[in-house]
Amino acid sequence: MVADSGAPPGAVDVILPCLDEAAALPWVLSRLPAGYRAIVADNGSTDGSAHLARELGATVVEAAERGYGAAVHAGLLAATAPIVCCCDADASLDPTDLPRLVRLLTAGPGGGAGGGPADLVLGRRRPVTAGAWPAHARAGNAVVVAAARRRCAVRIRDLGPMRVARRADLLGLRVTDRRFGYPLELVARAAAAGWNIVETDVRYLPRSGKSKVTGTATGTVRAVRDMSAILRRLP
Template sequence: MRVDVVLPCLDEEAALPWVLGRMPDRFRPIVVDNGSTDGSARVAAELGATVVTEPRRGFGAACHAGLLAATTDVICFMDADASLDPRQLPLVAGPVLDGEAELVLGRRVLAPGASWPVHARLGNGVLAWRLRRRTGAPLHDLGPMRACRRADLVALGLADRRCGYPLEMVLRAASAGWRIAETEVDYLPRTGRSKVTGTVRGTLRAIGDMRRVMAGREGRA
């Protein structure tokens, strides 16, 4: 069975050759260009990826555009910055394909040489703890590599178009009675600087978005 892989992309020209070159068989990359000023879209197209342009800035906006462009029954999401290895996508998609879970998240395990700033790791840990208490889902990481069924995700009607999109996905999935699981994946040295967790300001912005989602005030801009 083929699986579409949504890759939100903002200025990842340097990382895309490695990422797309390691895409497993039957996994089709959909690169969603979210306002890149480098050659990301051109590089992705030259390497055979489907390229979608989403002019509305925001991680959730890019993810949602990729979701709407996908056509396979099961889809995956992952970052395009080379911090995650596409060859581990089958580990995440497998339980969904086999009918063992409706949503699977990759729990990031720090690889040698990788950087996960303390402020970002602490915020992620607190958020995962709150999710466990609120939903009962056995999650320890709000991991960006994940898999689910496309039609079911569309039906959830996610509204956030900013950094709260991944959190809203878990909250709505739990409310809908989805079986949620996680599996370990490697967290590698990324290419370039993170647009979100690379700075304290970016992390605080993401935390603000997620607090709004927790409170039921999803961001659309």
């Protein structure tokens, strides 16, 4: 466990959407900062992920409806801490980066010096190796982010899967997408609500196992399609 948590015990829950991540879970859960509770939202795993997560001390909730957004929403409903983080369970993101995002949420840039606290903190992925983020996935992300910047007037450069916000505020946004469009709808609704959205760099590592979303060109196309549909539905 990591000592520097950036928050008092019980103040932070970490939602880990999970689909067949047994190979990655031991590393991911071992990297959680002290006082951060893991909520593994299992989305139909067949490799024993849910059982393993329980053995490793995580809270496990079943997300019966398939889809990334469905898993995140199930984890959010199960969360009880005032601050909620979201982080992929495939070892592509290091949970030790979370306290830095939490501090931006609670204190603002520079420990509260200027800018004030954020309402939503997004982790901008910075690949540590050339193969950590495939070219087709980077291209798909760039297309969606560019559209979001134009449509929602948000100054972001990534729609990455690591983010931090207050649980009550997230529930108040009433995000409805249960597929790959969830992150974009969240940002769009947050922007429309006037949230202070802050972005900070996080390390992006080669994931463990095969990606269900952006590891293939087909998965990237599905994600871009779902996110583009979100933009078309915005008022």
